[in-house]
Amino acid sequence: MPPDCFRHEALGVVFQVRDKRLSVLLCQRAEPPFEGAWMLPGGLLLADERLGASAGRHLAAKADIPEIAHLEQLETRSDPVRDPRERVLATAYLALVTPGARARLPADTAWHPVDELPPCAFDHRSIIGSARERLRAKLSYTNIGFALAPETFTISQLRDTYAAALGHPVSATNLQRILTRRGVIEPTSDVTRPAASGGRPATLYRFASRELVVTNPFAAFRPRGTAGALTV
């Protein structure tokens, strides 16, 4: 292999809110190094393949994930010894899937709540940390919640989703007011039938857009009236 030439892998940090907990998809290694530890799904970049497509391809192959609601590049790790065997650069992607998407998983693959991560291989634990940071930030200033929520949902369900992803309690009142004012969510004409134990039926909401939109741009030092949502 020529000296100035490197293998490159795409890794996916796939998040899904399962049972009110933010969880990440991990594969258990069967061989050294890091035998028995868990790793992010991913694999090598091919010639003529883009990194985003490579991440999607490996996720589809490894976990048969039907549809990824959102995929964005996180960062590239370049520590020469991050893989003890040979040098491999890694570009991590943040991938979000909605609760409806039930993937058929191989035996070595499982969801793990991010608060109880098992021992992780390589630098994957810190990559998961970066992904959580990115997700938390974007939940606050974009409509990225659409990629974690089902097609329609009640405010309570959305509150649980946000609380799981943000890692702290969220007020349903606040969430409803802020997201409707920003135009991120909108009510449908449907309501749920009341829960098993009774209670008022909840109106069903949906996300106004399923494309990523920056709805609360950083506005410091900006003159009044200059604001406005930007599509990314």
Next chain:
Amino acid sequence: MPPDCFRHEALGVVFQVRDKRLSVLLCQRAEPPFEGAWMLPGGLLLADERLGASAGRHLAAKADIPEIAHLEQLETRSDPVRDPRERVLATAYLALVTPGARARLPADTAWHPVDELPPCAFDHRSIIGSARERLRAKLSYTNIGFALAPETFTISQLRDTYAAALGHPVSATNLQRILTRRGVIEPTSDVTRPAASGGRPATLYRFASRELVVTNPFAAFRPRGTAGALTV
């Protein structure tokens, strides 16, 4: 060259505020492809070299930039034909230098205001766009201005720096109040002698920290009292 093996380059988007305008360092190409067009400084990654170090090394070699006040990874471009000769992955870095740092530039290298970019080679124009976006956002919620401002400065000078980087007018009153309240800047005991045409002497300020600190974290949906500055 093996098939699953790629060259990789580190590119630097070096910003400096010059003459009240945000400017970027570019090198003019002497050979095809894109002969005569301007490109970002950078070069190939070496074995056993990290990407950040590679970006720094190429900047030091190409432009003899004395000190880079801030360097952070932006994104990795992987379009197979972004370089028409052979496939090269590129990881872009945002680099900021203070106005005091006067680099000795080779003949083919020059500063260009970002509002009047010359024709750019490869995908470098869009990379510069990404870098501007990142800088604008971070000026609003971090203390990153330290990397664009001199050691000490007046509020008016800082206003000009922020206005240049943000691309819109900035109120000195607002800037002073917000940045002092956040603890980003603090007054020194010195004042300037008045300007040539007279006027009240201005107190000199300095940045409280020259490490990147998130001073205005995204706070939506967070319970009261949970906030707090985070070091990155």
Next chain:
DNA sequence: ACAAGTTTTCGACCTATAGTCGATAACTAT
């Protein structure tokens, strides 16, 4: 029916952040 329990929804209040504007301070030059 009616009361009690549950969940949702909404209004009212309050605080913090930040944009605007004008008055005042502190200098130079004539």
Next chain:
DNA sequence: ATAGTTATCGACTATAGGTCGAAAACTTGT
């Protein structure tokens, strides 16, 4: 002294967002 210039500061306002409790709309049990 007076005018011009720049800096600084307080007051006002707008808005986003956190908190709380009341009211609405159901179910279940008596």
